[in-house]
């Protein structure tokens with residue numbers, strides 16, 4: 588059923604969610620409530636981030652997550668806040684979080700949804716006042732209602748997502764999500780404590796001139812990828828890299844561009860996590876006309892086998908992703924122009 592709703596800019600998130608739900612006669616309101624739970628938790632995190640420097644919640648927490656990464660205090664605060672909001676909200680039966688090894692059983696065994704979440708994305712930017720984010724995916728459980736959540740509930744392909752989104756804690760705070768009927772962005776108005784529609788029906792440009800990749804690992808990149816980066820430089824594309832996936836993705840979604848986190852010698856299968864980073868952004872990408880692959884296949888088609896598995900990530904304007912893939916796969920090479928002869932370029 589095509590979405591007929593064209594909510595106008597300024598519509599409050601609550602109202603937008605209610606209007607959307609009305610469009611689905613069989614909707615029971617659980618997904619709507621879950622989205623509200625996420626929005627609520629993000630408002631609390633937003634407050635914590637804004638005052639982190641004063642509240643002594645910057646810096647490391649002195650612990651490591653399951654991936655051996657040093658956890659920041661705000662990583663853990665965000666994890667606790669989202670887990671609490673989703674557990675109390677009652678619509679989520681199980682959670683996979685970047686900060687927790689196994690399944691978080693919320694105790695809501697009557698609930699039909701599960702959530703995978705990166706509570707705080709861009710952790711390396713927390714203490715330097717550069718934007719960070721939250722990334723989430725929502726799936727229907729596979730196991731029978733009434734039981735605790737299972738591994739099968741958590742390890743679902745990205746195509747099974749019923750909703751996905753991110754929160755951007757930047758110069759303004761935004762919530763961007765999709766329930767499979769387009770991508771909409773809401774800007775937070777702190778004085779009213781509410782999100783309002785500011786970016787309806789977000790569409791990614793088919794092509795762009797921005798490339799986002801951490802070139803620090805350049806020497807260990809695949810030869811094809813090196814050639815693609817050289818081609819971008821030859822064309823004098825802009826290199827932009829915030830180091831917060833959400834921020835780089837959001838910019839390229841609005842302006843056109845490509846974000847790449849490839850396999851490197853340090854991260855042989857890429858750095859980013861399939862379940863709570865790449866699947867969500869791939870869902871949003873495809874909903875906005877962009878493309879998301881691991882360099883060879885569609886991210887949403889990857890069958891997960893582990894909660895914290897990583898994948899290379901190529902996402903953004905479809906023309907750019909396709910070209911990067913053809914370079915990576917050796918199907919395309921940089922055109923070698925011969926030195927000009929008597930000032931005449933020889934192709």
Ligand SMILES: O=P(O)(O)OC[C@H]1O[C@](O)(COP(=O)(O)O)[C@@H](O)[C@@H]1O
Pocket residue numbers: 685705707708709710711801830831832833858
């Ligand atoms: O510093 P690197 O290797 O370029 O990695 C940056 C990438 O890692 C991340 O910080 C990983 O996410 P977390 O901060 O949630 O662990 C991405 O946001 C970002 O794009």
Ligand SMILES: [Mg+2]
Pocket residue numbers: 705707708709832864
């Ligand atoms: Mg992350």
Ligand SMILES: [Mg+2]
Pocket residue numbers: 662685705706707708709710
């Ligand atoms: Mg994180």
